Amino acid sequence: MTNWWPPLTLVGSWLALLALLALTVTLAYLPLGSFNSAVAIVIAAIKATIVAAFFMELRDRGARLLIFAGAGLFWLGILLWLGLMDFMTRTPA
Amino acid sequence: MTEPDYLNSAYTLRSWFFTTDHKRIAILYFATLIGFFFIGGAAATAIRIELATPQADLVSSDTYNRLFTMHGVIMVWFFLIPSIPNTLGNFIVPLMIGARDLAFPRLNLMSWYLFIAGGSVTLFAILAGGIDTGWTFYTPFSTLYSNSYVIVAVTGIFIAGFSSILTGLNFIATVHRLRAPGLTWYRLPLFIWSLYATSVILVLATPVLAITLVLLATERFLGVGIFDPRIGGDPLLFQHLFWFYSHPAVYIMILPGMGVVNELISCFSRKPVFGYKFVAWASLAIAAVGFLVWGHHMFVSGQSLLASLVFSFMSFIVAVPSAIKVFNWTATLHKGSLRFDAPMLYALAFLGLFTIGGLTGLFLACLAFDVHATDTYFVVAHFHYIMVGGMVTAYFGGLHYWWPKITGRLYSEYWARTAAVLIFFGFNLTFFPQFVLGAEGMPRRYHVYPPEFQVWNVLSSGGATILAAAYLLPMFYLGYSLFFGRRAPANPWDAPGLEWQTPSPPPEFNFESQPVVTRAPYQYGPDFAAEPQNA
Ligand code: HEM
Ligand SMILES: [Cu+2]
Numbered sequence: 001m002t003n004w005w006p007p008l009t010l011v012g013s014w015l016a017l018l019a020l021l022a023l024t025v026t027l028a029y030l031p032l033g034s035f036n037s038a039v040a041i042v043i044a045a046i047k048a049t050i051v052a053a054f055f056m057e058l059r060d061r062g063a064r065l066l067i068f069a070g071a072g073l074f075w076l077g078i079l080l081w082l083g084l085m086d087f088m089t090r091t092p093a
Numbered sequence: 094m095t096e097p098d099y100l101n102s103a104y105t106l107r108s109w110f111f112t113t114d115h116k117r118i119a120i121l122y123f124a125t126l127i128g129f130f131f132i133g134g135a136a137a138t139a140i141r142i143e144l145a146t147p148q149a150d151l152v153s154s155d156t157y158n159r160l161f162t163m164h165g166v167i168m169v170w171f172f173l174i175p176s177i178p179n180t181l182g183n184f185i186v187p188l189m190i191g192a193r194d195l196a197f198p199r200l201n202l203m204s205w206y207l208f209i210a211g212g213s214v215t216l217f218a219i220l221a222g223g224i225d226t227g228w229t230f231y232t233p234f235s236t237l238y239s240n241s242y243v244i245v246a247v248t249g250i251f252i253a254g255f256s257s258i259l260t261g262l263n264f265i266a267t268v269h270r271l272r273a274p275g276l277t278w279y280r281l282p283l284f285i286w287s288l289y290a291t292s293v294i295l296v297l298a299t300p301v302l303a304i305t306l307v308l309l310a311t312e313r314f315l316g317v318g319i320f321d322p323r324i325g326g327d328p329l330l331f332q333h334l335f336w337f338y339s340h341p342a343v344y345i346m347i348l349p350g351m352g353v354v355n356e357l358i359s360c361f362s363r364k365p366v367f368g369y370k371f372v373a374w375a376s377l378a379i380a381a382v383g384f385l386v387w388g389h390h391m392f393v394s395g396q397s398l399l400a401s402l403v404f405s406f407m408s409f410i411v412a413v414p415s416a417i418k419v420f421n422w423t424a425t426l427h428k429g430s431l432r433f434d435a436p437m438l439y440a441l442a443f444l445g446l447f448t449i450g451g452l453t454g455l456f457l458a459c460l461a462f463d464v465h466a467t468d469t470y471f472v473v474a475h476f477h478y479i480m481v482g483g484m485v486t487a488y489f490g491g492l493h494y495w496w497p498k499i500t501g502r503l504y505s506e507y508w509a510r511t512a513a514v515l516i517f518f519g520f521n522l523t524f525f526p527q528f529v530l531g532a533e534g535m536p537r538r539y540h541v542y543p544p545e546f547q548v549w550n551v552l553s554s555g556g557a558t559i560l561a562a563a564y565l566l567p568m569f570y571l572g573y574s575l576f577f578g579r580r581a582p583a584n585p586w587d588a589p590g591l592e593w594q595t596p597s598p599p600p601e602f603n604f605e606s607q608p609v610v611t612r613a614p615y616q617y618g619p620d621f622a623a624e625p626q627n628a
């Protein structure tokens with residue numbers, strides 16, 4: 001283990017995550033109105049993709065593993081979809 | 094000289110507490126779960142004693158709240174969810190598929206330790222004074238008002254959740270990777286299919302519970318606005334997140350029971366399960382559609398009408414695969430050569446009780462009826478018919494069926510049948526009156542009630558006494574069999590499953606040679622013994 005160096009891709013993606021974090025924080029201070037949340041969510045999605053692809057090593061895996069990983073995403077979609085269905089169609093009493 | 098069996102391979106404490114043998118881990122879980130069943134049962138006993146009279150005579154309102162919370166928390170997370178998967182599943186799955194162990198034996202042991210850690214933390218919360226929120230931890234009570242040990246309790250559940258996730262992962266990997274040569278998916282026993290479906294739910298739903306509990310603790314502890322509308326939260330978000338986990342979790346609590354019942358009904362009808370593929374896929378359908386119905390717990394919460402309509406409709410859909418199973422089990426019995434050994438009595442009890450529980454679930458899924466019935470004893474009766482009448486009964490059935498395999502001993506058939514009949518009778522006497530009480534409007538979670546409800550409550554408490562005695566009986570005759578029971582042969586039920594093709598109790602590595610599978614499961618009949626299973 002003494003000669004072990006972290007692979008460049010890992011270091012690179014770590015730096016990218018840090019850069020994106022800095023970007024989120026900076027953008028949070030700009031008065032973009034409702035765009036603030038939109039931008040933050042887009043950046044968060046990019047970060048999640050980096051983590052999944054590089055740290056979880058999903059980028060060069062077989063179909064079965066991708067299906068299982070995708071299932072997690074799909075189920076998150078169900079949570080958001082049916083949860084928002086209530087939130088967006090509520091009528092004030 | 095043959096290999097020593099798994100119980101006799103070593104005797105030290107170390108060989109138990111650091112074992113990676115799935116069979117020993119199953120025993121560790123089993124012993125732990127008996128403990129939790131007693132703790133949860135003690136709370137239930139206190140509740141039923143209190144409810145025998147309309148006044149408050151045993152405990153204060155505050156203590157009563159803590160009692161039913163303790164009952165629910167322990168029974169759901171520390172008994173029912175791990176019950177069949179971690180004991181019978183742990184023990185039987187590798188044997189059934191002809192494997193030496195689960196895919197990740199050390200993860201399996203870690204899962205038990207996490208369970209013990211989570212259980213200890215939650216028990217600590219109970220001993221330190223308890224929790225008064227109900228097992229559902231609804232906000233804003235749990236975040237703003239409750240003066241009880243909410244954060245400690247949810248921390249324990251959070252930790253135990255990881256034990257669930259590890260178990261689910263382990264089963265999924267095992268079923269994909271470790272099936273014996275020739276054991277194709279459609280040759281798998283249906284117990285495996287249902288545990289696979291259960292595992293999918295464990296892996297996909299439990300993380301949401303973990304997140305929800307962390308959010309709850311964050312709002313309670315740090316005052317960050319997540320659920321409290323005054324500081325920017327959404328008041329229904331907690332219920333959405335909680336039930337996104339907890340409705341699928343009720344299927345975690347029934348699918349393994351359904352799996353056991355497949356094995357029992359086919360064995361004691363001496364026939365393959367009718368419509369094998371339908372039953373197999375029904376398990377996965379339940380796992381998937383079960384995620385789309387959670388809002389049926391929120392019909393009166395103020396969620397939008399559209400949401401209520403959609404969730405109500407989906408709840409009707411989710412009943413279809415369960416109904417398919419019930420019909421197929423009945424068709425399996427049709428023209429079978431039925432034998433009424435103790436495990437079969439449990440399976441038949443399951444069939445009736447689960448059906449009642451499922452049908453009353455459909456009542457509750459009707460918007461108009463639910464407004465009347467929500468938060469009444471009708472709901473309590475509904476889910477006890479499924480979780481206790483269904484799952485606990487299946488657990489006992491499976492325990493009796495595989496007991497000879499697990500322990501190498503035969504129990505007293507007479508006492509086992511007596512216990513099965515008493516459980517069926519005691520159960521119905523306990524919970525049927527609660528349907529009546531609920532229909533008449535008695536709310537749940539109160540310990541004082543109008544005197545006109547007393548008759549039904551006394552019946553229920555009386556039934557609970559019988560049920561408690563019936564649940565204790567197996568402790569005696571099963572315990573007795575451990576020491577004095579006759580030695581069990583390898584295959585006491587003449588069943589074709591792989592788990593019966595190795596000695597009872599099985600050797601440490603399960604099979605002396607790798608089994609090879611050449612045909613579909615459940616081939617009961619005069620000729621099955623002639624065909625060799627071991628190659
Ligand atoms: C056949 C499909 C089922 C349907 C349509 C169904 C429907 C419902 C509905 C609508 C409620 C909410 C009632 C209310 O609070 O007003 C409910 C409650 C409940 N059901 Fe079911 N159910 C089904 C199966 C199950 C199963 C399989 C289980 C457990 C293994 C279960 C356990 C529960 C529990 C624990 C509650 C009450 C939760 C609480 O408020 O404490 N149900 N069910
Ligand atoms: Cu539900």
